[in-house]
Amino acid sequence: MKDLKDYVRSIPDFPEPGIIFRDITSILQSKEGLKLAIDKMQELLKDVDFDLIVGPESRGFIFGVPIAYNMNKAFIPVRKKGKLPCETVSIDYELEYGKASIEVHKDAIKPGQKVVIIDDLIATGGTIEAITKLVEMLGGEVVKIIFLIELKGLKGRERLAGFDVDAVIQYD
Numbered sequence: 598m599k600d601l602k603d604y605v606r607s608i609p610d611f612p613e614p615g616i617i618f619r620d621i622t623s624i625l626q627s628k629e630g631l632k633l634a635i636d637k638m639q640e641l642l643k644d645v646d647f648d649l650i651v652g653p654e655s656r657g658f659i660f661g662v663p664i665a666y667n668m669n670k671a672f673i674p675v676r677k678k679g680k681l682p683c684e685t686v687s688i689d690y691e692l693e694y695g696k697a698s699i700e701v702h703k704d705a706i707k708p709g710q711k712v713v714i715i716d717d718l719i720a721t722g723g724t725i726e727a728i729t730k731l732v733e734m735l736g737g738e739v740v741k742i743i744f745l746i747e748l749k750g751l752k753g754r755e756r757l758a759g760f761d762v763d764a765v766i767q768y769d
Contacts, residue, residue, distance in 0.1 A: 604630035647711040656717035690727035708736030722753030
């Protein structure tokens with residue numbers, strides 16, 4: 598069986614010269630790669646007591662929903678501002694090149710619920726840091742954060758100090 602890292606396509610000089618883009622679509626296009634990715638991420642939760650999974654659009658949905666289904670947990674979507682139909686709470690945060698806003702339904706997380714956050718990749722950590730703040734605004738407790746890929750050189754984990762963070766694959 599191939600190692601999960603073997604399914605990741607590395608594209609040099611994208612989106613700009615000097616960058617190596619780690620493409621997960623090659624994982625998604627392989628039934629073996631997709632199963633392996635979900636299984637490896639789910640293994641990181643085997644001893645974690647939690648109530649629900651939160652994931653940002655869109656790639657957090659790709660990995661979070663099947664894990665939530667497999668573990669009989671609810672999945673809470675975090676979306677770009679203006680995409681959710683009911684009352685929401687939102688937060689603005691910094692991106693590498695500007696600002697963004699994300700939101701979650703106000704009634705999605707109850708006070709005291711234990712939350713796992715799942716996403717495909719951690720780079721600078723800004724999006725997930727914002728999600729932790731949304732969870733805490735609603736009274737939830739982030740008990741674990743899981744990524745498929747971590748780009749260690751961008752030091753995103755440092756922004757998540759104090760949280761239990763894991764990644765299946767790490768690149769320097």
